[in-house]
Amino acid sequence: MVKAVVGANWGDEGKGKITDMMAQDADIVIRFQGGANAGHTIKNSYGKFALHSLPSGVFYGHTTNIIGNGVALNIPVLFGEIQSLVEKGVPAPHILVSDRCQIVMPYHVLFDQYEEERLGKKAFGSTKSGIAPFYSDKYAKTGFQVSELFEEEVLKEKVASVTSYKNVILEYVYHKPAIDPDELLETLHQYRDMVAPYVCDVSAYLDQALKEGKNILLEGQLGTLKDPDHGIYPMVTSSSTLAAYGAIGAGIPPYEIQQIVTVCKAYSSAVGAGDFVSEIFGEKAEELRRRGGDGGEYGTTTGRPRRVGWFDCVASKYGCRLQGTTDVAFSVLDVLGYLDEIPVCVGYEIDGQVTTDFPVTSKLHRAKPVWKVLPGWKCDIAGIRNYEKLPKECRDYVEFIEDQIGYPITMVSNGPSRSDIIYRESPLKK
Numbered sequence: 001m002v003k004a005v006v007g008a009n010w011g012d013e014g015k016g017k018i019t020d021m022m023a024q025d026a027d028i029v030i031r032f033q034g035g036a037n038a039g040h041t042i043k044n045s046y047g048k049f050a051l052h053s054l055p056s057g058v059f060y061g062h063t064t065n066i067i068g069n070g071v072a073l074n075i076p077v078l079f080g081e082i083q084s085l086v087e088k089g090v091p092a093p094h095i096l097v098s099d100r101c102q103i104v105m106p107y108h109v110l111f112d113q114y115e116e117e118r119l120g121k122k123a124f125g126s127t128k129s130g131i132a133p134f135y136s137d138k139y140a141k142t143g144f145q146v147s148e149l150f151e152e153e154v155l156k157e158k159v160a161s162v163t164s165y166k167n168v169i170l171e172y173v174y175h176k177p178a179i180d181p182d183e184l185l186e187t188l189h190q191y192r193d194m195v196a197p198y199v200c201d202v203s204a205y206l207d208q209a210l211k212e213g214k215n216i217l218l219e220g221q222l223g224t225l226k227d228p229d230h231g232i233y234p235m236v237t238s239s240s241t242l243a244a245y246g247a248i249g250a251g252i253p254p255y256e257i258q259q260i261v262t263v264c265k266a267y268s269s270a271v272g273a274g275d276f277v278s279e280i281f282g283e284k285a286e287e288l289r290r291r292g293g294d295g296g297e298y299g300t301t302t303g304r305p306r307r308v309g310w311f312d313c314v315a316s317k318y319g320c321r322l323q324g325t326t327d328v329a330f331s332v333l334d335v336l337g338y339l340d341e342i343p344v345c346v347g348y349e350i351d352g353q354v355t356t357d358f359p360v361t362s363k364l365h366r367a368k369p370v371w372k373v374l375p376g377w378k379c380d381i382a383g384i385r386n387y388e389k390l391p392k393e394c395r396d397y398v399e400f401i402e403d404q405i406g407y408p409i410t411m412v413s414n415g416p417s418r419s420d421i422i423y424r425e426s427p428l429k430k
Contacts, residue, residue, distance in 0.1 A: 002216045002252065003259040004243040005329075007223025008319030010270035011241075012297075012306060013263040014331030014413060016042045019056035019219045021418040022261070026217040028064045028209055029057030032249030033239040034221030035072030035104055037129035043416045046090050053078040055219050058085060058093035065093050066202055069100035070239060070249020072134045073146065075191045077104075097195055098202035098251070099147040106187060107166055107179055108133040114174040127272075135238035146199055149192035159185050203251030210256060218246035218257070224319035225274075232361050235274030243323050262325040262407070264316050266333040266397075268309040269297050275364040278309035278345040285309075292335050312345045312369075313404035318358035320407040327429075329411040330398060334420075339376040342397060345369040346404060374400060382415045387424045402428065 005022060007013040020042045023029050036052040043049075044059055053074060057063035067073055078097075086092055108130030116128060137143040142162055148154055159181050167178040209216065220241055225231045227241040239245070243262075247254040267288060268278050280288070288308045289297040297306040320328060336342055347354045347370035350363055354370055377391035384390055390398075390412075402409045408426035 001213075001258055002210075002218065002246075002256045003261065004218040004220065004246050004257055005261045005263065006218075006220035006243045006246075006323050007241065008262045008264045008316050008323065008325075008328075009223045009268060009312070010225050010272075010274075010276070011222035012269050012271060013223055013265045014329070015220065015263045016051065016056050017331070017413060017416065017418060018261060018263050018329045018411070019217065020044065020059065021421060022217055023055075023057035023060055023063055024418075025215060026057060026060075026063055027214040028066060028206070028216045029055040030066040030068050030206075030216065030218050030246075030250045031055045031071050032068040032218050032220065032246045033070040033241065034237065035129060035131050035134065036074045036077045037072075037127040037131045037237070041416075042418075044418055047088055049085070049088075052081060054081050054085075054093070054095075057217065057219075058095075059090060061091055063094070065095050066200075066206075066250070067095070067097045067101055068202060068250040069098040069102075070245065071098075071101055072104050072131055072239070073097065073101045074104040074130070075195055079194050095198050096200040096202060096205065097146060097198045099145070099199050100202070100251075101146045102134070102138050102143045103146060103149075103188075103191065104130045104134050105137075105144065106184070108137070110176070111166075111169075111174075114170075114176060118174065132238045144188070146195060149188060149195070150199075155188060156185060159188070206250060206252050210252065216252075216256075218243070218250060220246065223263075224322045225315060227322070230322050232274045232364060234361075235272065259326050260324050261327045261329050261411070262320050262323045263329045263331055264311075264320070264401075264405070264409075265331050266311060266336055266401075267292070268312050268315075269306040271304055271306050275361065275367070276307055276309060277315070277348055277364070277367045278312040278369050279307055280309045287338075288335075291338060292332065310343045310345055310369075310371075311401060313401065314345060314348050314356055314358050316401075317356070317405040317407075320405055325407045327410040328402070328405070328407050329413065330401070330409045331413040333394070333398070333412055334380065334382050334414040336397075337377060337380050340378065342374050342376050343371045344374060344400070344404070346372045372400075382420065384414060385422055387412065387422050390422070398424075402426065 055065040111133040163181040226237045243260045348367035377393040408428035412422040
């Protein structure tokens with residue numbers, strides 16, 4: 001059986017914990033898109049970890065952890081993470097890397113930085129991890145696949161061709177130093193030696209695993225609203241963040257994905273630029289940011305303060321619909337226990353009309369939130385494992401959100417560790 005864990009919103013919803021929790025029943029965990037530009041925070045018996053490239057199943061000895069062909073593979077970052085885990089006492093994880101995976105090159109990171117610098121105030125809020133230049137090259141067919149590292153003549157020829165082109169842009173667009181093709185080739189030789197023990201024909205491996213009835217978990221990065229087709233374009237990432245892409249980015253048939261767990265935060269947060277209708281500011285925002293998550297609302301990869309806001313039913317309903325949600329995991333509910341009242345965004349007012357449908361980006365910047373204020377529960381709910389034992393106001397909040405978004409909330413997270421979870425029978429679950 002194949003399951004997917006994805007995000008409904010702007011990313012940072014708490015997918016790492018849910019994936020880590022679900023991985024205990026998985027034989028294989030796969031990262032199927034994105035790169036080291038976003039991360040997952042996981043807290044378990046080994047400690048607290050920020051994963052950027054590794055799948056969240058690496059803490060279980062029984063799982064095989066796969067870097068799928070849809071991933072932007074930064075080889076030094078990946079192996080730095082592996083080394084960091086082992087140094088902290090985690091047993092060396094079993095890892096496979098798709099031979100069709102493409103490589104984040106050193107110049108991708110530079111081009112990302114240079115372009116944000118060139119754009120100035122109109123910058124996209126990139127993490128400057130090289131992701132947009134990487135995917136640009138992938139679809140322009142000038143990227144490097146892992147398999148090419150092992151074909152020396154092909155590699156030499158491609159390095160010469162690509163650097164001659166890149167150096168023109170560096171000189172005349174960015175006014176930066178040129179790439180030395182010999183140095184780049186040597187770097188790629190180092191990458192080859194690092195990745196060689198892990199390279200695998202992943203789609204063939206997964207085909208056999210499916211025939212054997214293995215449990216497979218797909219792990220997404222970011223969320224629906226950062227998808228380049230269905231998100232807040234152009235303030236999006238460069239790979240599809242939807243569960244449907246899991247089939248492509250892992251190399252499995254789409255009909256194999258039978259459960260899609262979409263993670264929604266009990267409030268909203270985002271890193272980077274772009275429209276964010278339910279965003280709040282000032283002292284209220286700072287307090288929510290300080291209390292939020294495990295150690296506050298700061299980017300796992302960048303450390304940047306996240307923008308925060310109240311729960312957005314319009315964006316979340318849309319996000320769940322595009323993901324094909326079968327189950328909603330409602331995260332960090334415990335954070336809201338300090339509030340007397342909790343605003344919820346239930347609609348957008350655009351040009352004098354109220355809508356509950358998420359609009360295209362050109363209309364989104366004119367949207368104003370329509371609020372519904374619910375009573376808070378004013379207590380700590382950490383440690384509760386039975387849904388019926390939650391305060392009534394807390395259950396009312398969950399059920400109000402569920403009714404607004406129209407998708408079943410079957411998991412409620414009320415703390416940072418994998419054991420801080422409440423399973424719930426939803427009336428919407430068919």
